[in-house]
Amino acid sequence: MMSDSAACDAAPVMIRTVDLRVDYGDMTAVRDVNLAIPAGEVFGLIGPNGAGKTSVIRALATLLDPTYGEIHIGGMDVAEHPAAVHRILGYMPDLAPAHEDMRCWELLDMFAAAHFLPRARRRERVAECLELTGMTPYRNSMAGTLSRGLMQRLILAKTLLHDPQVLLLDEPASGLDPLARIELRNLLRNLRLRGRTVLISSHILTELSGFCTSLGIMDRGRLIAAGRIEEITAGIHKGRRFTIELEHHDDRAAEVIGSFPGARLIEGVNGRLEVSLSGGGGGGDGEAADLLAALVKREIRVREFFERPHDVEDLLLRLGSGGRP
């Protein structure tokens, strides 16, 4: 289970699912997922499209009645105490829509009132959240006129209004420009420092690296791995992938790779080779340098040699799910 880490065990569990299952007709979107995310974690839920991430998040957000399974947020059963859970929960959906006929401040004011913020505090809090998400210049803009990225920010501001203890963010970075992504990361780090628990989903691993403290990997409805980010990334780095671009096609390159200990040629097309390195050194930098030297020694003209970052598909292959059908 997720709560294995000793560091996590000390903190109370803020998000817990027990045997969570979600069916849509004959299709099972989520299969008996067990999660335990301690307070203060930024938990990244990754997986390819259709893995069941959104269904898990919607079930956690009480927006979807699961086929079965228990969900506890902040120690409360969401089926029994939905209103109490809503007070401590913030949810931002994928491609978050906004009320197009409302001004940004009107939208935030409405939700602040819906969360019972007193009138005097409401204006202040709306201004804070606009500032926090960089939306202050758009305070009086109609939500319908905002770009995709600005709308994402507006809904993030809405999600933060009642200062929730637990945040569920479904692909929050989609539609954001690089600068806004950096701001989002900083914001999430800040929330973590303030003890908030965040569950964030993405199908892009790199999007989550850098600020997630733990990861869960989903594929075809199953949670196939979960744990502290160091544990997961250590598993990934047991084998690294490199791309080798040759000046022109050369059959000897395949021979060199084939004879190099721990190296395996995954794909080779028109002088572009995909190589996996997982030797005794775990595919470390030394081995990569040795492989490059071996190629150069055979006078194979290498134009580029670089490491290809692992994506979700790589992870899934590595974790033995077999990838997509």
Added chain:
Amino acid sequence: MSAAWMQVVNPFANPLVVSGIRTRLRWMYALGWGAVVVVITSFIYTLVFIVTGERGQLQTEVAAKTALLPVIVWQGVILMGMGTSAVAWGIAGEKSRHLIDYQRMTPMSPTAKIIGYLFGLPAREYFLFALTMPYVAYSVVVGGIPLAEVSQYYLVFFTSVIVYHMTGLVAGMVSPKPWRAAMAAPAIVFLLYVVIPQLSWLGFSFAEFLTVRPTFYALIAEEIHIYDAAMPINIERFRTVPFYGWELHPTFFSLLTQALLFAALYIVVYRKWHDESRNAFPKWFGLVAYAVAQFMLVGTLWRYFTDLDALAWLGEHLHQVPAGLFPGLRREAIVLIIMLYTFFAISLGLVLILLMTITPTRHGVAKGIRRARKRGMARLSVWSDAYTSFPYGVCFVAITAISYWKLMSLAIESGWYFSSTPTIFEMAAPMLLFAVVAVYLQAFLEQWGARPFGVAMFMLWFVPFFTYVIVIARYDPSAQAAYIAAPAPMATGAYAVMNLFADDFSRAALGDDLAALPQLTRFGVQLSALIALGGVVMLWRRNRKLAGEEWGRTMTQPLDASS
């Protein structure tokens, strides 16, 4: 008072109402729409005032009263028509764009959210309505219409508006697309509040009290002198409402029927609010709703078995029925045939609607079984959404049988309808037909789901019926041709009800098809019973297979994610 309660009792503390006012009443819209409404209201009011007053040479007082009528109609268009569409369109739009999820996740109570949408979405229409009120005030003051009566009328008007808007909210909540909701809402409103109230001309007056019309006729019509104009309205009919042995005030009865419908609509919205995949009604409420509806039906028909004047009034209204349809029958018998046929038609319609709201889909059954297994239950609870609606269909039949038995007892006891007491088969046949049709409706609906069920029923009921109509259009009506329509309950139902008076039909005028009524009835009931048997067997096998698959399935073992 807590903030949560304030949002329920004070609309202006409700964030949804406030946002509705902000978005739908921006000064540009308010000014534009307001100008249009003021111009139209001024035009119709002034026109009627001048035509009746100056040119009609009536006193100003009378002209002011008469000019109230078009304003009242215009107010209905604004709040009931435009307002209902605004609610349906607005909620369906929020649903289709998933904006409603944001509201679902706020800690406001569902009641506060429903109130917020009910008053927030039609904020503009309420404003436009307010702009018409000065004209009403002028009529009341100058025309001298008693304020108490106007107040009572507007009380019922507003409760009607809320029920209409609630209907729009339900249409929006259950329609997947805003345009479909916007089309469905006026259609449902038209059906519920215009078409169905027309059944009052057949004796079923309770639906009429869902509208503001009876209160209008009882309180306002006489004041504004419309009854002696072109419309031959029997105002006496609306002064009191005979219900069983009681004489109820129309305002009270209107509020009662509207409250009952509002409760039903509230339950639909409340459940859909929590989870869209839920059935619209819980099983228990389906039973309660049907029992109450039957109670209301019998209650409003009661007077036609106990009050000869009421029966005479109904007979008067049915005098347009072509005599050729019922050769040799007394007027009382014709009244009972039409009343019973309509009773069964309304009951079947209600059964169908309620079955659609409580019958689980195949996936719903599977989901329910999986959930029950996980909780360690050996079987589904009979009250769960996933439980088959078959026993409830049987209960609906039983409730209908009680109502029918009561109506028939009253009819026989009164001595006004039958010249000789019908036989047991003659009395039982309409009920038997109703029972088997209700049973196969349930079986096919649960088995096939709404759309295939709709197509199948259309084919089963309308193809034989249309064929029959074509055949008798080409040839003369005959018993042989009548057999073609036997699968259609609207035809067999007519045979079965008319068969109650088989002895009374004039032998001389009896055609082949009427002479064969007992055989036609028996054949129709037997055929429908066979269809029902087939449906029940198919449903039983389907449910057994599904239960075998789901209860026997090996549960997926929870994964230890860290392993």
